[in-house]
Amino acid sequence: MHCVEEIKNGIYWMGCNDFRTEIFERIFPIPEGVTYNSYFIDDEMTCVVDAMDKSCRDEFIEDVEYLLKGRKLDYFILQHMEPDHASSAVALLEKHPEAKIVAQAQTFKLFEQFFRKPMPSRYVEVKEGDQLKLGKHVLTFVKAPMVHWPEVIMSYDITDKVLFSADAFGMFGTVGNVYADQVDFEENYLDSARRYYVNIVGKFGPQVVKVLQKAAGIPIEVICPLHGVVFRTPETIQYIIEKYLHWAKYVPEKKGVVIAFSSIYGNTERAACVLAHKLSMLGIRDVRLYDVAKIHPSYVTAKAWEYSHLVLAAPTYNLNLFLPMENFLHDLKTLMFQNRKIAVIGNHSWASAAYNTMVDYVQNRFKNCELLEPTLDMKSSLRDDQEGIIDEIAKAVADDIKAYPEPKSLL
Numbered sequence: 001m002h003c004v005e006e007i008k009n010g011i012y013w014m015g016c017n018d019f020r021t022e023i024f025e026r027i028f029p030i031p032e033g034v035t036y037n038s039y040f041i042d043d044e045m046t047c048v049v050d051a052m053d054k055s056c057r058d059e060f061i062e063d064v065e066y067l068l069k070g071r072k073l074d075y076f077i078l079q080h081m082e083p084d085h086a087s088s089a090v091a092l093l094e095k096h097p098e099a100k101i102v103a104q105a106q107t108f109k110l111f112e113q114f115f116r117k118p119m120p121s122r123y124v125e126v127k128e129g130d131q132l133k134l135g136k137h138v139l140t141f142v143k144a145p146m147v148h149w150p151e152v153i154m155s156y157d158i159t160d161k162v163l164f165s166a167d168a169f170g171m172f173g174t175v176g177n178v179y180a181d182q183v184d185f186e187e188n189y190l191d192s193a194r195r196y197y198v199n200i201v202g203k204f205g206p207q208v209v210k211v212l213q214k215a216a217g218i219p220i221e222v223i224c225p226l227h228g229v230v231f232r233t234p235e236t237i238q239y240i241i242e243k244y245l246h247w248a249k250y251v252p253e254k255k256g257v258v259i260a261f262s263s264i265y266g267n268t269e270r271a272a273c274v275l276a277h278k279l280s281m282l283g284i285r286d287v288r289l290y291d292v293a294k295i296h297p298s299y300v301t302a303k304a305w306e307y308s309h310l311v312l313a314a315p316t317y318n319l320n321l322f323l324p325m326e327n328f329l330h331d332l333k334t335l336m337f338q339n340r341k342i343a344v345i346g347n348h349s350w351a352s353a354a355y356n357t358m359v360d361y362v363q364n365r366f367k368n369c370e371l372l373e374p375t376l377d378m379k380s381s382l383r384d385d386q387e388g389i390i391d392e393i394a395k396a397v398a399d400d401i402k403a404y405p406e407p408k409s410l411l
Contacts, residue, residue, distance in 0.1 A: 002066035003059065005178050007222060008160050010042040010137070013230060014063040016056035017174035024172065025084075028199060028298050032192070033174040036060075036084065037226050039164060040067045041157075044135030045074040048092065048099075049155055049164045050085050050226055057088035064092065072096065075124070075132065077139075078103040079166045080152050081110040085226055090115050093122075100124045102132060104143075106151040126153070142214055144168065146207040148200055154211075161221040168211065169240050170227030171196045180229040180236040189229065190243070195302040196227065197247050202305070202335040208248035212241065238411065245410040250338045252308040255404050256286030257397060260300050261313035261345075262293040262324040267381040268347045271390065272313045274382065275345070278394035284401055293324035297331045304332065308404050309372075309397060310340050312358045315347035321357040329361045338367035341400050343393055346377040372396050 005013045019033040036052040038060060046068060052060040064073070073096040078089060089111075093099060102124045103111070112118050126132065128143040142154040147168055155164040171193035177183050201208060223231040223240070231237045246253050259276055263269035269291070276287045288307065290300045292314075304310050314325035321329075342362045346355025355377040362371045373396060376389050 002063050004040070004063050004067060007039075007224065007230060007232070008162060011157065011160065011162055012040040012042065012067055013178055013224070014038045014040060014060065014067075015175070015178065016052055016059045018053065018055050019174060021055060028172070028195075029296050030172050032172065034172055035175050035227055037224065037228075037230075038063075039224055040064065041134055041137055042067060043137045045133075046071060047075040047077060047132075047134055047139075048073065049077045049224075050079050050166070051076075051087070051089040051092055053084045054087040057091050060088050061091060061095065073099040075100050075102050075134070077132075077155055077164075078107055078111065079155060079164065080149060080226070081107050081114065082149055082167070083114065086111075086114070090117060093119065102126055104151050104153055107153075110151055128153075131158075142211070144207075144211045146204040147211055148204055156218060161219050162224060163215065163218075163220050163222065164224045165226075167200065167226055168208070169193075169223050169225040169231065169244070171225075171229075173228065175229055178230055180231045180240070181233045183229065185229070185236065185239070191302065193228065193240070193243070194247065194306060195298055197244070198302045198305045198335060199298045202247065202301075205248040205250055205336060208244065212244060212248065215241070242409060242411055246407075247305060249410065250305075250336070251407070251410065252340070253306050253407055254286065254308065255401055255406065256288065256307045257284060257309040257311060257401060258288045258290065258300070258303050258307050259311040259313065260290050260292050260304070260325070260328060262291060262315070262322050264315055264317065264322065267378070268313050268315050268345070271345055271347070271376075271378060271382045272311070275311065275313075275390055275394055278390060279398055282394060282398040284398050292328040293322075297328045300328060301331050301335060301337070304337065304340070308340070309342070309401055311343045311345070311397065312362075313345040313347075314354050314358065316349075316351060316354040319351055319353055321354045325354070326357070329358070329365075333361065333365050336367065338369060340366075341370050341372050341397075341404075342366075343372040343397050344375045345393070346375075347380070348377065349380045352377055372400060
């Protein structure tokens with residue numbers, strides 16, 4: 001059986017939903033699974049663009065064979081050597097020993113490192129701007145270093161204005177429909193796309209912006225990513241590029257506040273919930289609470305990327321910041337989180353460490369972040385006589401959110 005669909009003039013999508021993998025890259029939960037996409041170009045010369053994860057190897061080979069219909073495979077374009085796209089490549093290449101491998105020089109080095117099966121006689125090295133003529137389809141290549149590996153290239157079909165975007169514009173989650181215009185993308189896929197971007201690519205915002213600037217110089221009618229849905233309408237293409245510009249420039253998408261907390265016995269949690277309620281009473285409509293000890297940090301980092309303001313609340317544990325919060329803040333720093341206003345509430349019983357560590361992250365480790373005053377360092381639990389401080393924190397956060405400019409288009 002096969003699972004393919006023609007996108008445009010002999011360009012085919014081949015997709016495989018992976019429902020079995022529970023943790024992507026052994027770190028990110030994917031309760032809704034993930035999709036691997038590959039593409040086939042049917043022309044005078046046949047061409048496959050990228051492979052799939054080994055979990056979908058059999059489906060991938062089956063789809064390629066169906067589309068070849070007994071013909072030889074001329075080219076295999078390897079845009080990205082990461083195993084979730086390349087681990088089925090050797091199976092394809094062994095089945096089709098006549099196929100040439102098209103990639104950058106650095107890709108071939110990684111190919112040999114991973115598979116230990118050099119195939120130099122089959123290598124076709126390309127650089128940015130080079131062309132590959134398949135017949136009516138002519139492909140050119142766009143370098144996309146660190147989006148999100150150093151060897152990444154994107155392929156662009158000049159004839160039909162189709163961009164094969166590698167990992168850019170991908171997302172977590174499985175798909176039923178192939179195209180973004182066939183689904184309620186904002187309702188069903190935007191959170192997954194944001195979480196994918198922030199945690200996989202987020203560290204490399206400047207590099208993403210450079211690639212988007214390159215893309216702005218070419219007409220694009222279809223974007224074909226390696227995960228998730230295909231974008232084929234002007235509206236969906238503009239929408240996802242707009243989102244990427246916000247994410248890559250570390251600019252909030254909306255006004256509101258994420259309260260990220262961790263709590264051992266419930267006292268810090270209580271303070272976080274009291275603050276959330278007071279913010280609501282002050283007219284702040286979008287207050288999101290997340291227990292970073294319970295919810296995987298990848299979800300909370302994505303929400304912190306989305307909103308304009310952040311509150312951190314956590315206790316001291318073993319004379320250090322409670323580890324779930326430390327892990328969350330470490331992730332934010334690693335991902336180059338920046339340009340936010342942040343309030344802090346610490347808690348300790350006999351040695352204050354959590355408060356100082358969180359303040360240090362905001363003032364010294366994050367880029368271009370501002371600590372909102374006042375702050376609070378509780379002793380064990382929130383006392384009635386400290387309600388005034390919580391009121392002041394709530395007012396400071398609320399006033400700053402209300403004064404924050406409405407997000408605008410970056411296109």
